[in-house]
Amino acid sequence: MxxxxxxxxxxxxxxxxxxxxxxxxxxxxxxxxxxxxxxxxxxxxxxxxxxxxxxxxxxxxxxxxxxxxxxxxxxxxxxxxxxxxxxxxxxxxxxxxxxxxxxxxxxxxYSTDVADHAVGLLLDVLRRVSASEQYVRRGSWPAQGDYPLGSKLGGKRVGIIGLGNIGSRIAKRLQAFGCIIHYNSRKPKDSVSYKYFPNAHDLAAESDVLVVACALNKATQHIVNKDVLEALGKDGVVVNIGRGANIDEEELVIALREGKIAGAGLDVFEHEPKVPAELFSMDNVVLSPHVAVFTxxxxxxxxxxxxxxxxxxxxxxxxxxxxxxxxxxx
Missing domain, CATH: 3.40.50.720 (NAD(P)-binding Rossmann-like Domain)
Incomplete structure (x- = not known):
């Protein structure tokens, strides 16, 4: 030195x-x-x-x-x-x-790349791109016939937690798909017309999709908890490109396993690089190794x-x- x-x-x-x-x-x-x-x-x-x-x-x-x-x-x-x-x-x-x-x-x-990745994860979960790709690779198509239907993105109510640089870009991209945007932040933003919710629970209750795009701090650790997941409901989807600890990962696994929510797209995890093994066998979950920022x-x-x-x-x-x-x- x-x-x-x-x-x-x-x-x-x-x-x-x-x-x-x-x-x-x-x-x-x-x-x-x-x-x-x-x-x-x-x-x-x-x-x-x-x-x-x-x-x-x-x-x-x-x-x-x-x-x-x-x-x-x-x-x-x-x-x-x-x-x-x-x-x-x-x-x-x-x-x-x-x-x-x-x-x-x-x-x-990174903001543009992360926003793109968030939309990619959501599309993958809803349209079951990765799961149906594996269906083809396994040779299941000729043997078992058509793959089960996915779900349309257009018209979905998307709640975004954290409408900063990344969250705003996600909102604009999903608006172009015909989604209805809601959000939760520290305070309402005068620059947008999206509906504001003062807490994540109320946001989830009025959303089909919850996108986590906030910073991690004491106020946002486990901001998506058991109650929020239950408010999102059995047809709801979670996408996380924020930090793993923004979601109570243990409760997320339980919600997915018990069908309390419909699916998840996750780029970040609470104890990286460890990922809950239960997620590996769930074809309604799309996983990526904290790569949303990398191009x-x-x-x-x-x-x-x-x-x-x-x-x-x-x-x-x-x-x-x-x-x-x-x-x-x-």
Whole structure:
């Protein structure tokens, strides 16, 4: 971790592809947690980085790194945290603010891709795309005849929990399909004409589909619980592209198993990468491994966006996408 050249140190605490790594190294002296041969755990690596001459004032992290008091104690030189995630539940924003550490996230880099993925999951669940594809692959079509009918998307009442950057894009896409949009957020939004519901239970009771697109915080952990699922009802579908813990996963499994809801499309899980085994055998459930954000285009955009935030910080300019404590609520 020795210093070299006139470039500032940047602490890199997430795996990146070769192009991303090269772009960072063109501009900074990168201290890479994932460098070949590096075996230190995160906090030990951060502490070692803090001991180099001209220690790093900025770090690039992902959702797999928790930035809290212990982390900041290990790196007292840090004044900027750039997260490549959109969610902020892995960062103690209040503690960062107390210590004068600026925080930026990925902003809207992923928003379009996540919205597309949410619609894809919903279409898959309703039209049973994945399940019918497996029916064909198993050779069941000639033997058992036509596959059972799916359900139409157009006309569905879709309740969106969290009408932020992603939730708004989901709403616009589903409106184009002829869906009726309702939503729940911290407060009503004057910019939209969708019907507002002050809580998730009432939203679910008036919806055929519930889409979870909110941030994860104390107020939204298990915002979709047993009561909400029961309010959604036996013909209802849940889609989650927020955070796994936005849904009480144990109650979701029970609701699916007992037919209390009709199906689910899930990109996130409460204890990733562990997924409840019961879901694997349910053909009314579509699963993806937390990939809604990932496309080739978003990876390229993320690199440019991350470097833009770093360059703004080192030049004393405002961050491109600064976040603060109330950013956790939508």
């Amino acid at each position: 020795s210093a070299a050249g006139g470039k500032p140190h940047v602490l890199l605490l997430r795996p990146v592809d070769a192009a991303f790594a090269a772009a960072l190294r063109d501009r900074y002296r990168v201290l890479d947690l994932y460098a070949p041969g590096q075996t230190l755990p995160v906090l030990a690596f951060v502490a070692a980085a803090a001991a180099v001459p001209e220690p790093p004032r900025a770090t690039v992290i992902w959702a797999g790194v928790r930035v809290d008091a212990s982390f900041l104690d290990a790196a007292p030189s840090l004044r900027c945290v750039v997260s490549t995630a959109a969610g902020l539940d892995h960062i103690d924003l209040a503690e960062c603010a107390r210590r004068g550490v600026a925080v930026a996230n990925s902003g809207e880099v 080739e285009e978003s990876r390229s955009d993320l690199c440019l966006h991350t470097i833009g935030n770093l360059e703004a910080f080192f030049s004393g300019q405002p961050l491109l996408t600064p976040v603060h404590a109330d950013s956790l609520v939508q």
